[in-house]
Amino acid sequence: MSALSGTPAMNRAPGERSLVQAAALALLAFGVLATAVLAIGTGPSALSPSRVIGILAAGPKSAAFPLGEVVIVWQIRLPRAIMAALIGAMLALGGAVMQGLFRNPLADPAILGVSNGAALGAVSMIVLGGGALAPVTAILGSYALPLAAFAGALTATLILYAIATREGLTSVATMLLAGIALAAFAAALMGYLAFLSDDTQLRDITFWNLGGLGGVTWEKVVISGPIMLVVLASAPMLARGLDALVLGEAEAFHMGLRVERLKRLAILLVAAATGLAVAVSGTIGFVGIVVPHLLRLAVGADHRFLLPASCLGGALLLLVADIGARLLVAPAELPIGIITAAIGAPFFLWLLMRRRDFEGF
Amino acid sequence: MGLAIEGVGVTAGGRTILQNVTARIAPGTLVAVIGPNGAGKSTLVKAMSGERRPAVGRVRLHGDDVSALAPAELAMQRAVLPQATSIAFPFTVFEIVGLGLRQRAGVDAAMRRLEVRRALAAVDLEGFGERLYQRLSGGEQQRVQLARVLCQIGKPVADDRAKLLILDEPTSSLDVRHQIAVLSIARRFADEGGLAVAVLHDLNLAVGFSDRLMVLEGGRLVADGKPEELLEGPMLAETFGTRMVVIKPPGWARPAVLPDLPRLDPQPR
Structure with missing residues (x-):
């Protein structure tokens, strides 16, 4: 009995989702880092993930790589990737908090x-x-x-x-x-x-x-x-x-x-x-509604989990959207808001339609 | 000590909702608040819970003005079961009940599981932990909320102070068996030294379970006393505006009340 209750999995109560949620957070964090590397590698001069990691590890003034690549990674794409992640986090966090404040997933x-x-x-x-x-x-x-x-x-x-x-x-x-x-x-x-x-x-x-x-x-x-x-x-x-x-x-x-x-x-x-x-x-629209909603459906609505997870999920979504923005019409670049709206607007309509499952307004 | 309602008056938008309500409730008592629709029962509950500061008078729990206490401190001494709670997000039953333990200090994961399981068992919802709250029936949701409230309030007495459990129409969407089960919980809370107040519409449940009835009408406390005594006069019938028959089935400890239904003529053949 005591041997069994020693393992967290056996101890977990039905309906308690803290373990799954911790795992989801770890997975999201890894996803953000991996996508950031991909985003930094994406563009007119494509760089493999291992090369991106190498250049990042070598530092902004390294002579081990061609100067052009170092400048592209450190001066152009890294700040952009950081900003994409931060903005995605802001948008999703704003959405999650607003939904909590209005007690409604459509806010x-x-x-x-x-x-x-x-x-x-x-x-x-x-x-x-x-x-x-x-x-x-x-x-x-x-x-x-x-x-x-x-x-x-x-x-x-x-x-x-x-x-x-x-x-x-x-x-x-x-x-x-x-x-x-x-x-x-x-x-x-x-x-x-x-x-x-x-x-x-x-x-x-x-x-x-x-x-x-x-x-x-x-x-x-x-x-x-x-x-x-x-x-x-x-x-x-x-x-x-x-x-x-x-x-x-x-x-x-x-x-x-x-x-x-x-x-x-x-x-x-x-x-x-x-x-x-x-x-x-x-x-940039719809990040704030898509990310928290999917997370709630998948792993739960507890805000202690939802708020950090939304930040990571928003960062992930915007990094992906930014890769898309640069690939779809390369060498030109789409405004990223077009991509998030193209994903988000149908999602929002789907949300409205399936709301009838639960109680109405 | 106990709960003291001292000359409470509440007005909203120029309309008087409660007027000069005064009562004292001692620890170990279950009080049923009854009265017709619009009598001010919910407003009295709001004043007792500290949610609404009365315009006149005050409510004191063991001497402390409830609307002056910090919310966190008040939450350790009184809990409120609302009439109905709908939520817009997919929380599990376990998570909702667990919310009741959030404000209590020193509750670790193992203790949380134990308390939630106990509370769910108390409201006859064992095995409901992983169900989504939104998908439950109204009666099941009401019982989940009661489990949450029981987690919040904990033991009926702590540090020699009786805690206050307020139930606002706890039986409104429950079947008969669960109406009795829920009021038995309130009864036990009072028997173990707590203060329990329940707003009820069903006079038989009020008479059967409470130590005392508080009858509100038009914002005034028109009667306050033992159920058996109040049933003797014409008072209840006048308050509710309908004739009532009081019967005492053999072997019952307390009388039962039946509204006098209009006589329906037999259908012509």
Whole structure:
């Protein structure tokens, strides 16, 4: 008896999924690293995985490999791969937290206008940064754009939450409709800004609307990366609270949670994750809904697992999408947002259709 | 000591929902809160659980104002079974029940498994651990929630302080056997020294299981006393606005109540 109960597998209770979840996390982490190596090897001059690993191991100033390859790996593709992984993590984390906050698997920053709010902030900075918003740019420098995106995302999330949630109850229909209106309104304002802008600004705005990882440099990684890591590191704080919130706001309070504080933190985190991602790569849709949902179906909805797993899954998905973006129309490059939307939009429709399995709205 | 409801009044949007409700509940008591729809029962539950701060008066658990206690501290002394809980994410029954143990300090994995298994056995759901909560029937979901609440509250008494178990219409979607099983759990909780409050619609369950009935009507506490005593007068019939027949089947410890159904004429042949 005691010999048997010594093994974790025998001790595991039915319905307890912590072992499977730990294994899934390890597998995802390995997947992210492996895909990153593939992504770094992909491009006009293709490099084998072993060569990529060799160049990475030798360091940025190594003479053991041709200078061209070292520059390609270290200066061009590594920062891009790091950014792809970080942005994927931000997008999926934003989605998972937003779904927990709204207690609904259909909530997603890109679908509900939060990404558009962030893009509006960013576009305002592009178009007006030299004019009306010049004092802001002067004070904040390179942080002006990410901060404007954060402010836009925060405003959108707050409006959405205020409209969709009354006395602790979130109406899904209201949430989706309010999100559509919010996204359309932000798009209208962006259209107006595009009308005001000159040719260079217009190209930047177009890029923002489609989303892409072109032009990622070490400079951008250094500016946004550390803040993204802070966001990632603060996510686990929310896990316990979001788990309790699954049952409802009153129930979460009964279980000992400070519900208002939890909701404020969750809104801040959604806005920060979305704003940071949009500031670097524009609006990339559907990562936030696809990744958490698949993980919940496959290995469980416990947020202590779901939040880190979503970060890894999002990183993995965006690295894969970025490889696709560079291979499909090589030597040119597709905006990555097109790829995630092409995968994600049908997925979203499928989700809506199979929702009838469970209770309705 | 115990639970003290002191002149509690609640208003919402200019409407009075509860008015000057005062009662004391001693440890070891199971109180049934009854009353017609819209009488303020759920609001009283919210005030007792600390979820809603009354506009007037206060609720004290062993002297502490419940709406002033930190949520985490309150959660160790009182637990609430909600009316119905639907969730949007695929959690297993084990995971939902385990949520009740999250706020308790010093619960390791082995102890969590044991407590969850015990709680599931108590609500007659052995072997349901790996089922998805969303796929269960309404009655099964209600019992899973009760198991979670039992995990949260733990023993009825700790450090000489009785804990408070609040059940808001715990039997609403249960079959007869499980209605009795669930109220037996509340009964045992009180018998072991805890404080138990249940909002009930079924008068027979209220009379049969509780030590005391609190009758609400129009936001006021119109009666408060032993079930047998309250059944003697016309009070209950007046409160619910329907005639009732009280019977005492031979061998029963307590009387039973039957609503006087309208006489249906036999169908003409």
